[in-house]
Amino acid sequence: MALLAVVAVSAVHAQVTVDGAWARATVPNQSATGAFMRLTAQKDVVLTGASSPVAGIVEVHEMSMDKGIMRMRAADRVPLKAGQTIELKSGDLHIMMMDLKKQIKAGERVPLTLSFTASDGSVSTVEANATAGFAPLAR
Template identity: 50%
Template sequence: MRQFSAVLGAALCALSFAVSAQGVDVKGAWARASVPGQKATGAFMTLTAPAGATLVGVRSPAAGVTELHEMKMDGDVMKMRAVPSLPLPAGQAVELKPGGYHVMLLDLKAPLAKDSTVPITLLLRDAKGVDSQLELKVPVKAVAPSGATGGHAH
């Protein structure tokens, strides 16, 4: 009976992890293709958390460093900086796009070829403080897909 309880507890933990991760909807995800020798690129998507959440990190085996970045005007200068987290207010779409918030893939281990995919893991914290992960296979594009915001090249 004791082993059954341990197995049941582990199964419930895995189930709650999956449900929490599914609480964030990802649309229009894409990553910008890179060329040999290019060491960084960006990934973009729209995130919606019906119950609210926070994007607390990102990672990818395709890069030595994966960070959440923000670009914004500081006077007359566009500046990019890493941010530790990004709130996803309940029911509001948050766009990660060129020229705004985005995922930076730094120290690329190999070029990201057009029409391939790149694995990216979103690290999330729900409104109750429960951490989860959302595994994505993001398509690699040479330019922003139609309907996506174009703009800044990394």
């Protein structure tokens, strides 16, 4: 409970707290990779998009099972309920960075801007610095 209180105070101006953001490091000439993180909204918002200077196209993707085959598709709207943490993780909801402009090496910082739309239609952005690596960050 004490930890939650600290997070809430430090994020008083942000609608959404980003935690544990990481991006999968790439090999040379790899064109796409994923980014993963935990998102906690202070009020109900909808994740409606993302962008990054290192990728030409950034989409929110979800995985789904279709006749026994895992597929991923763009999720244009991902609702976040106030106070509930959603986890973007490998094999599940994720940020897909495509048309990569450079190799993403382990240890690098990958800037991401997430866009959220509130119930009144207002749009806000939250900066997420993902750490590049090959596995989730230790908690």
